[in-house]
């Protein structure tokens with residue numbers, strides 16, 4: 456068995472055990488295998504295993520890697536996780552099924568234009584900057600409700616919220632914060648939890664775990 460498949464199976468087991476220990480039923484979070492920088496030979500074993508959700512953080516890289524794979528594996532859902540420049544919105548809606556990094560009104564407008572022009576179905580997460588970090592993207596928590604209303608009037612299909620907690624701080628504080636914000640606007644999905652903290656994210660009802668290193672190994676670039 457290829458190491459990416461072994462890793463994924465192990466992670467799925469840990470998730471199952473964690474959910475059992477939390478005594479939650481009817482809770483089926485999804486794992487997004489974050490394949491950025493990795494090549495087909497590491498991705499194919501997961502596709503053949505039947506895994507469906509994959510994540511990338513660059514439009515250009517996704518366009519090089521995924522059109523053929525999506526043609527062959529029809530159930531694949533591709534998730535855009537990285538910062539999306541407005542001039543790439545056009546290409547992003549061609550290849551991605553989900554965009555987790557909706558972070559400005561300008562981008563929302565651009566995406567709405569492209570989606571309606573091409574009659575695409577793209578689900579979106581509003582990225583929230585919980586740590587108030589200048590270098591990170593995202594909507595300020597206080598602006599969430601207004602921003603969400605604007606997205607609805609643009610007829611965007613907003614399914615949830617997303618965060619990347621600051622490094623070197625307890626992620627639980629931020630996971631709890633995002634769960635609260637998400638409940639305020641009553642969205643079904645929450646995108647949080649990465650290789651180092653996905654088990655903690657389950658305690659706060661994450662529905663999409665974004666796991667790269669834990670499945671594919673260390674990234675070299």
Ligand SMILES: *Cc1c(COP(=O)(O)O)cnc(C)c1O
Nearest residue numbers: 489512536649650665666667668
């Ligand atoms: C790369 C990336 C991940 C995966 O990170 P790992 O620590 O390798 O699991 C998750 N979310 C986003 C937004 C990323 O860019």
